[in-house]
Amino acid sequence: MSHANLMNNYFNLNSMHTEEDFRRRFQMRRHVFERLLRDVQQVNPDFRQKWNRARRPGFSPHQNATVALQMMAYGSSADSMDEIHGMSEFTCLDTLEQLCDIIVQVYKNEYLREPNQEDLNRLIHKAEDRGFPSMIGSLDCMH
Structure with missing residues (x-):
């Protein structure tokens, strides 16, 4: 349900929020977010959709990236992400660490110099x- 809300609010063709809303909320344009997510998924399969043993979907790549980026952009605590996205503190911190490592790995030569x-x-x-x-x-x- 959290994934569906996120997609309906920001990522689907007829999303509830405008491009300007997206940029204000995510601190980047939507196409930059999508490029980042695509690059991250190529490097780390943990950012792809997985299924648990009960055959239920885990967190989507959009959810993982959104949580990590919100924690970075706003200084949000991992605890607050549980209430908003239903993601545990450990999972949030692990996702944030993975995303930061991948960003450095992928973009170091182009942007982090x-x-x-x-x-x-x-x-x-x-x-x-x-x-x-x-x-x-x-x-x-x-x-």
Whole structure:
């Protein structure tokens, strides 16, 4: 039921929430979420739908990714995920750890690297256009 609600709210063609709602809730666009989920499933089969011994479906890949991303984006506790998604604290923490490991493994070379000079120039120009000159090197952007 939790999976069906999640899909009806955010992922089905006629979902209840708009693309803007999705971006606000998940802190990313839907196509980015889907790409991340596809990449994660290729690396780790634990993010695929599994069936338990009673022949009942386990948590869906969308549920696993949603829980982990909500914990990261909002600092939600694993306990709170049980109430919202019906996922135990242990399962939430394990899912979060797996997702973080996979993100580093898959995206390290492309996104998790030190910026090069081209990146720095682009960021400096973007910051200047927004009224924050010389923001690189200042975590609080106040200098």
